[in-house]
Amino acid sequence: MVATFLTNWAGASRQYLDRWLVGVVLLCGLFLAPVLALVITASGDSDGLWSHLLNTVLGTYVSNTLILMVGVGVLAIGFGVSTAWVVSRYHFPGKTVMEWALLLPAAIPAYIIAYTYTDFFEYAGFVQSGLRSVFGWQTAQDYWFPEIRSLGGAILVMASVLYPYIYMVTRVAFRLTPASLFEIALVHNKSQFWTVGLPLARPAIMAGLALVLMEVVSDFGTVEYFAIPTITLGIFNVWLGMNNIVAAAQISLVGFVFIVSLLGLELYARARQQFSGNGKPPTPVTPIVLHGSKVFICWLICMIPLALGFLIPVLVLLSFVLVNNAGADFAAVSGIISNTLMIAGMASVFVMVVSCFIVLTATYRSGKWVRSLALLSSLGYAFPGTMLAIGVLIFASAFDRVIATITNGHILGILISGLGVLLFAYIVRFQAVGYGAMISGVRRLPPNMMNASRILGHGYSSSIKLVILPLLRSSLLAGGLLVFVDVMKELPMTLLLRPFNFETLATFTYQFAKDEMLEQAALPALMIVIAGLVPVALMNMMLKRSR
Missing domain, CATH: 1.10.3720.10 (MetI-like)
Incomplete structure (x- = not known):
């Protein structure tokens, strides 16, 4: 009897505790944790x-x-x-x-x-x-x-x-x-x-x-x-x-x-x-x-x-x-360019993978409250970089202490010691960009696309892989490009959370411009501008479609 009860309970647990939903809830909680950490810290004593x-x-x-x-x-x-x-x-x-x-x-x-x-x-x-x-x-x-x-x-x-x-x-x-x-x-x-x-x-x-x-x-x-x-x-x-x-x-x-x-x-x-109308196109x-x-x-x-x-x-x-000698300037900032491309590329990939997982799960496997939670977790973009950096650093420090305690000190500084805390901050802040790109793409799909795939015998995972994701390829690309450019331009969070001796084009430009050496800052600044033309091209395409 006990074995039967445990078997039924395990089956019911698998039915109601959907691993996809659990993953979305955990990710959303992770993205909201820096804001909560900021509020808790603000209640402390500032001497x-x-x-x-x-x-x-x-x-x-x-x-x-x-x-x-x-x-x-x-x-x-x-x-x-x-x-x-x-x-x-x-x-x-x-x-x-x-x-x-x-x-x-x-x-x-x-x-x-x-x-x-x-x-x-x-x-x-x-x-x-x-x-x-x-x-x-x-x-x-x-x-x-x-x-x-x-x-x-x-x-x-x-x-x-x-x-x-x-x-x-x-x-x-x-x-x-x-x-x-x-x-x-x-x-x-x-x-x-x-x-x-x-x-x-x-x-x-x-x-x-x-x-x-x-x-x-x-x-x-x-x-x-x-x-x-x-x-x-x-x-x-x-x-x-x-x-x-x-x-x-x-x-x-x-x-x-x-x-x-x-x-x-x-x-x-x-x-x-x-707006209201008579049903005819204006x-x-x-x-x-x-x-x-x-x-x-x-x-x-x-x-x-x-x-x-x-x-x-x-x-x-x-x-x-x-x-100035543009060739010499380019050689001097080649390492900075590599750092920028690496961190922006990593951040854009992580953001789009996470956004894709959250949007598709919230759309096809959840109810209204999970969709509301997913939307709430994408509000990091609205917070100033300096404000969000404080919350991220507080949460990352607490997270590293918990991991060190669990492992008896064998694992130290997962986030704080390197690029981890900076990448996490980028994901928290720019997840809204990926979320927006993915949710707009999903809303353009026929509402019964997933149901039709399931009726034809495909499971949820195979339906996502074979049907939904190929139709969202342009949204994934557009969102990834926007995140890439935003990370390249991001200044305050990068200044506050970067590891020692790690520069990006934004921080490199800032350091020289702050010292009134704009000639040395001109080339990296111009490269940031050129990268910024990508979202401008996307905006122009969107406006043309409005015709």
Whole structure:
């Protein structure tokens, strides 16, 4: 009887404890563990440092972060909405080039533009030297020129590279607006932009704005180079400068409030993206053909953000590379290139394997709560790198201590001693990119594809291998490329968690630029920009499909 009971219990356990689901739950818990570790650490004692920060610099951190968010948000909306409206609503010479060229600033990290703009606009730079030569000025007292290393400069730099988030989604929204609505505005002699285009595109604009502001909160390289005390820079300074990880975790919770608010804004905007119709496909908008001075105005609207966000910084970097011995520079950074390709390749493979496993299991073998858990575990991308690095380091230290205890000290430093902790941090942060690529691919498949395969006699594993994965090949490739490029550009987490004597293109560029040696940083910075063109090409393909 006992044997029969144990046999039945084992069978029931195998039935209800699906190993695929258990694996997904364990992975999701692993990805959420750094955030939980951060919260637990923040509840500890900071030896009075938190109260000192609260009375001195915390207000400055918060106010500067808010000013940056407002300034970058306003300017990015101006750049993104105006350019999206021009290329969507009007036809003029060069429009086809402008449609994809306006995405190019997304290829450049904000910190690289900060480095190039400092050289371009400083006292000894190209602009001020040219002004002194033209007008005969001798010293800085003879004229006034805005300081690039300021809040205003940081706003200009960040908005110039982040506006494509808003441009992309707003352009799609304008294209999908039925022509009949614009015709109604014309009949009533109303502005097509203010009464039709902008109101209908507002949810898309707000979703893009939320992404822009998350990038502003997460930025480290720009604010550190410009010496602007923000929440992200405060975390870095308190952790490494004051050697107090508890106080750094407590500042991180302040940043967590910003992130949660922005995530709520993004979800609210997406929830409002609902339209009603009569069931017929909407008539596409016919662009208005422009001539004369109006063509110049359209070109001016498009060229200002394009020049600020791409042309000027790339030309500055190219000038440094061409003036210096590019061959010698390449030989000097060959080891750095190998490190970058290795760590980015490993991270992209791990992220896509994990994302594929989670998405397919959550879609085909689970219920609503597992799918919600899978979505929740992909929120690491929303957290600033400095904040996430603290949680990852705390969790990795605890994990290594547990393993050492279990093995009586025979296995030490699985994560902390090498690249393990950095790879884990990349997976936690960029798993959202892989998850997004895979979930979008799965949603394009026929809903009964798996059931049809099972009816034909294939098991779950063989159905995934023979039917589902071949159809998701493009999603796997696109997600892997995006992760690869994101890891190449990642700066704060790599700075904080890399092993000794391990450099990537991002950290190598940062080290030289911080020491005001931009000539040596130009080649690796340009290589990061070239790699960043990959997601730009993918975004342009997606926008073409929206037609």
